[in-house]
Amino acid sequence: GAVVSQHPSWVICKSGTSVKIECRSLDFQATTMFWYRQFPKQSLMLMATSNEGSKATYEQGVEKDKFLINHASLTLSTLTVTSAHPEDSSFYICSARDWLAGEIVGETQYFGPGTRLLVL
Amino acid sequence: KQEVTQIPAALSVPEGENLVLNCSFTDSAIYNLQWFRQDPGKGLTSLLLIQSSQREQTSGRLNASLDKSSGRSTLYIAASQPGDSATYLCAVAGGGSRLTFGEGTQLTVNP
Numbered sequence: 256g257a258v259v260s261q262h263p264s265w266v267i268c269k270s271g272t273s274v275k276i277e278c279r280s281l282d283f284q285a286t287t288m289f290w291y292r293q294f295p296k297q298s299l300m301l302m303a304t305s306n307e308g309s310k311a312t313y314e315q316g317v318e319k320d321k322f323l324i325n326h327a328s329l330t331l332s333t334l335t336v337t338s339a340h341p342e343d344s345s346f347y348i349c350s351a352r353d354w355l356a357g358e359i360v361g362e363t364q365y366f367g368p369g370t371r372l373l374v375l
Numbered sequence: 376k377q378e379v380t381q382i383p384a385a386l387s388v389p390e391g392e393n394l395v396l397n398c399s400f401t402d403s404a405i406y407n408l409q410w411f412r413q414d415p416g417k418g419l420t421s422l423l424l425i426q427s428s429q430r431e432q433t434s435g436r437l438n439a440s441l442d443k444s445s446g447r448s449t450l451y452i453a454a455s456q457p458g459d460s461a462t463y464l465c466a467v468a469g470g471g472s473r474l475t476f477g478e479g480t481q482l483t484v485n486p
Contacts (some may be wrong), residue, residue: 289472301475350474364472367418
């Protein structure tokens with residue numbers, strides 16, 4: 256089945272530093288990937304839609320200058336949390352849709368295992 | 376704006392019981408509805424996907440139904456097992472494949 260990986264799985268950083276999280280589709284191509292954030296005891300909230308070769312689309316209330324998204328290839332999207340602060344501590348999850356021969360294959364989004372970010 | 380609500384927030388049952396998890400959504404203009412499972416500190420595992428034109432889907436001991444007109448879905452788990460303990464999330468897909476998630480039902484199945 257389709258597999259999505261994330262790296263790192265855990266990151267602890269000091270306030271003010273930038274953190275990059277990678278999302279990879281391992282055995283399929285994904286022109287579109289999604290980035291979600293999940294705070295403790297809460298559900299997933301969509302942050303942005305990452306499109307290969309073009310700018311990401313951000314949800315209302317998400318600062319695009321703070322959460323930089325780069326979708327450089329059909330199998331890789333990165334989320335960079337710039338100048339991270341303690342309130343950015345959260346569980347970040349990406350997902351991807353399968354894309355084959357110019358058509359989206361199915362409706363299912365495949366989710367990565369998540370990255371837990373702790374900003375001290 | 377789509378809103379998804381899941382009831383109950385938490386559920387604890389003895390092993391072997393059949394149980395029902397509920398999901399409701401405010402905007403019936405959806406493409407599909409998915410049920411996911413999330414283990415503590417982990418990502419999501421897709422359990423069932425129901426297209427907007429479908430009424431139900433089944434996979435093993437799981438059965439999900441969809442009543443789009445009333446904005447409701449249920450996930451039925453038969454003969455629950457301790458390994459079913461997890462948080463179950465309902466998500467509806469709107470335009471652009473954007474998923475809106477409910478807050479989940481935390482299920483504990485006691486041996």
